[in-house]
Amino acid sequence: MAKASNAANDQKRLIKIVVASHKGGVGKTTTTAQLGTGLSDEIVSPELGYVFLVDGDPQGHLGQYLGIGSTGDFADALLGKKPIPDCLAPIEAYSRLLVMRGNESTWEMERKFIQTEGKRGAQPLSKRLDALFNMFVDMVDDDKMALVIMDTAPSHSEIQIAALMVADYILCPFVPSLGGEMGTVSIWEWVRALKNDTQDGSKGFAVLPQMYDRKDEFQRRAMATMQHIVGPRVLPGIPYNSALARIMDTGMTVWEIEPLDKSPAAPAAARYTQVMEHLAKELGLTIKHKRESK
Numbered sequence: 001m002a003k004a005s006n007a008a009n010d011q012k013r014l015i016k017i018v019v020a021s022h023k024g025g026v027g028k029t030t031t032t033a034q035l036g037t038g039l040s041d042e043i044v045s046p047e048l049g050y051v052f053l054v055d056g057d058p059q060g061h062l063g064q065y066l067g068i069g070s071t072g073d074f075a076d077a078l079l080g081k082k083p084i085p086d087c088l089a090p091i092e093a094y095s096r097l098l099v100m101r102g103n104e105s106t107w108e109m110e111r112k113f114i115q116t117e118g119k120r121g122a123q124p125l126s127k128r129l130d131a132l133f134n135m136f137v138d139m140v141d142d143d144k145m146a147l148v149i150m151d152t153a154p155s156h157s158e159i160q161i162a163a164l165m166v167a168d169y170i171l172c173p174f175v176p177s178l179g180g181e182m183g184t185v186s187i188w189e190w191v192r193a194l195k196n197d198t199q200d201g202s203k204g205f206a207v208l209p210q211m212y213d214r215k216d217e218f219q220r221r222a223m224a225t226m227q228h229i230v231g232p233r234v235l236p237g238i239p240y241n242s243a244l245a246r247i248m249d250t251g252m253t254v255w256e257i258e259p260l261d262k263s264p265a266a267p268a269a270a271r272y273t274q275v276m277e278h279l280a281k282e283l284g285l286t287i288k289h290k291r292e293s294k
């Protein structure tokens with residue numbers, strides 16, 4: 001375990017990615033789980049000490065997705081009710097991955113905060129969230145970095161706004177469909193507003209098309225609309241993958257299932273690898289070896 005070091009140095013050793021969209025069912029949790037498991041592999045990003053996955057969604061899907069169920073750990077950690085290490089669960093197959101699970105207590109915590117402490121001008125949730133993430137740095141060795149990937153709810157909430165405020169990078173999954181751009185556009189507007197507020201032009205942003213079928217004309221048109229709105233910030237799309245659609249609750253990842261899906265039109269692991277390479281470049285990480293599906 002590393003000792004606490006100074007705050008400025010800690011900031012350099014902490015990367016915060018927030019996965020967000022105001023639209024439900026677009027692959028936020030899936031993306032959080034795939035990128036978390038992929039990037040926590042030592043062969044991929046050697047400078048990362050731990051990858052911390054945080055479930056900011058009261059639905060509690062992230063833990064369920066990874067096969068470890070949902071708990072109130074996120075609300076407990078944010079309120080300081082339990083020591084941080086007790087709010088983090090390991091994942092057996094991934095030794096550098098720790099998961100802070102959520103459940104409906106996140107919603108309860110948010111509601112109480114707004115009605116009581118928030119009204120009295122207590123420290124805002126964004127400051128608490130940032131403080132929580134900074135504590136993760138103390139859990140990695142001095143020469144390593146901590147990467148946080150936070151999953152968020154599809155609804156517009158205090159926690160989601162706090163997450164968008166503290167994020168270094170916002171990744172917005174998007175299922176190309178007619179009108180489907182709205183959940184992404186509202187996040188993009190937030191990103192632009194936050195940049196103006198803070199004069200911080202360094203907040204990264206990308207749209208990740210999900211369940212994309214490039215042969216579908218309507219989907220292609222929706223992609224063109226998105227490219228028109230956010231420009232070059234649209235990443236290569238993750239195709240629809242029938243095996244990915246079935247693995248909720250199993251704890252399996254794209255790195256394990258891809259070989260089961262023989263369709264050459266479904267290279268989801270290859271596409272997620274491209275997304276990791278893109279993120280690594282944007283965030284100053286090295287990709288040591290290309291991640292191949294197991």
Ligand SMILES: Nc1ncnc2c1ncn2[C@@H]1O[C@H](COP(=O)(O)OP(=O)(O)OP(=O)(O)O)[C@@H](O)[C@H]1O
Nearest residue numbers: 024025026027028029030154211239240241244245
């Ligand atoms: N590339 C894909 N191919 C096929 N199915 C996918 C793909 N990505 C995600 N899915 C499936 O789509 C469904 C929704 O995904 P997911 O739960 O990740 O979305 P979400 O945005 O987190 O949803 P919510 O808004 O409820 O939190 C899940 O059943 C998931 O398995």
Ligand SMILES: [Mg+2]
Nearest residue numbers: 028029057061
């Ligand atoms: Mg989800």
